[in-house]
Amino acid sequence: MALHRVNTDDYQQQLDQKVARLREAYASYTNLEPEVFPSPPSHYRLRAEFKMWQEGGRVDYAMYKQGEYKKPFVIEEFTVGSERINELMPLLLEAINNSEILRKRLFCTEFLTTLGGDALITLIYHKQLDEIWEAEARALQEQLGVPVLGRSRKQKIVLDRDYVIEKLDIDGRTYEYKQVEGSFTQPNGEICRSMIQWARSCCEGSKETDLLELYCGNGNFTIPLAEKFRNVLATEISKVSVNAAQENIAANGVENLHILRLSAEEFTQAIDKVRPFRRLKDFDLDSYDFSTILVDPPRAGLDTDTCAMIARFPRILYISCNPETQLENLAELTKTHKVERFAIFDQFPYTDHTESGVLLVKK
Template identity: 20%
Template sequence: MARRRKRKLMEQAIEVTIEDLSHDGRGIARVDGKVMFVSGALPDEKVMAKHTGGNKNFEEGEVLEVIKASADRVEPKCQFYAVCNGCSMMHLAPSKQIAFKQNTLKQNLLKMAKVEPLNWLDVLQADSWHYRRRARLSVRWVIAKDKVLVGFREKNGRYVADMDYCEVLQQPLDSLLKPLAEMIESLLIKQHIAQIEASIADNDIALIIRHLKPIQQKDETILLDFAKKHAIRIFLQSKGPKTIVELTKNNSALYFDMPDYSVRMEFLPSDFIQVNAKMNQKMIAQALELLDISENDTVLDLFCGLGNFTLPLAKSVKKVIGIEGEESLVQRAKHNAKINKLDNVQFFTADLRKNHADSDWFQQDFT
């Protein structure tokens, strides 16, 4: 009986009632007493779901039809939402997405740390659209379609979604997907381009093109023409991060400004920066307010990266110590302190998974 039920589940859509949301935003239903995670479904909905996978502990599916919709369901703004895995909860009202994420954090704190916050701060919010200034885009030459695809991965698959626009990427990157795909189609090594890492700075747009075969002169010319036409900078990466070189030979530093603190942050196109610039400004402002800092304070900033919080802090306190695990980021953080003429900052490289009670930097009087 169980095997016949399994075959039926695999072969045809079934009607399920959604009870809750999982930590990753999928609807939770029960089929013959077994949990089924349904992508695209919301609590209190009845949907027709197609089986997509699973194991002995649970089943997985996706919505084919919404029979009874939740009051919190909205029409996704993006025309590619049904196939693209770049966004997973666009069918849920933005305010409800925030509430869901806050509840997920609460449950994780209870489960993993055994703590529950007494008070929750008001949620920081910024634009829901065209905010993403960093993205890693997949590239694939699809023989069956006779075209190159550039974008995010498909839902429930390893293929690249067929899309030519993105509602969350910051302008003008949002509309560069189709031109990028068409340009790559003209390359001799179009089938050997694996991904594009994109960063939008205040002064430039940078693309790191990961290529698995050497690029010939003809392809370099095509790339340079594309860069000139779209006013972007192109970097090439043949292997690991140390092989990244700029094809466009601009050589000037990428940067973003923090005008509230008169700070300029320089970074490499492969560096981690907060993807949402407006949200980053709000997070920094909130952190400084909560710390209630004074000019006599010495502050410790762990996992400091490029100095995103460290340098704004340094504008208002006696001293800041920044700790980061990646040496290359520490060097750039020191550089950022130098160009901003901040001499009350020190940066150290340390693996923060280890005990550093005996480290010199840990012995300082933090107040």
């Protein structure tokens, strides 16, 4: 099925197939019936990237089938994209086609939006951007009422701002997130909210203990979970994400959370006292009483050393964008822990991809 246009009547059937497949895949580790969190059937994706097809003095949004990069098909609608993306697409395209300066050598356009309707447009070129381009882009920005950002090789021109502000209502409170262009953000806002609420429900009764989180990004999970614990220590390797997380901590008034710029592998070395880190000189890791560790690793899953390290914790909250690698890790983790909760999040409808979550408790 082409993802730019989907038949929403098929949604429940494709979700049921995913759930059946994952239930069978996880059967070796749990007989729990999964908690299933469906996506909105359409307009669920908050970010999108389109190649720009240049032909006959005109540019159009285009996509390619995998392995067929010389056979684009023009995109006139994007059913899976947010309402805001679909609103902006024709307006932007018309403006670009009315300006040779904006159109010439444009090869990619990116949209970043939020559930609240904030938006950012990035135009990416095979040319250096000059003052003439900037003047045209500023006029475009004023016309659309949306921040525009220009990129080319070794060049980034921010006309207004390079981020959007997301606001998520979670369990009666609104959390605010700065989401920076080019950094990781959850693509499906409603599923993101469901994952946060599920994670919070897994952490009830932990107020007298501490939380450790690896791969914390911009604080997506960390900030709403902070009130469930006495103290929270979180790590992230991306400098951009760490900076955004620090701003998000301040914006949400969280005072019991500290972010460290360390990879999961580096933190494992630190907690095992393999080598010291200057970034940890003001932190006494032994003073924390970690009852729970939260991990949301990249698609490759947890490396062997990190997997062994987290197995020491009483409770492991493991959210994964790749159930296959999570299952590989569960082969080790279930030697010491049992699966207490199992969740399926339909982050990417109409594809084979699914996010999964497990709460593991020490045997």
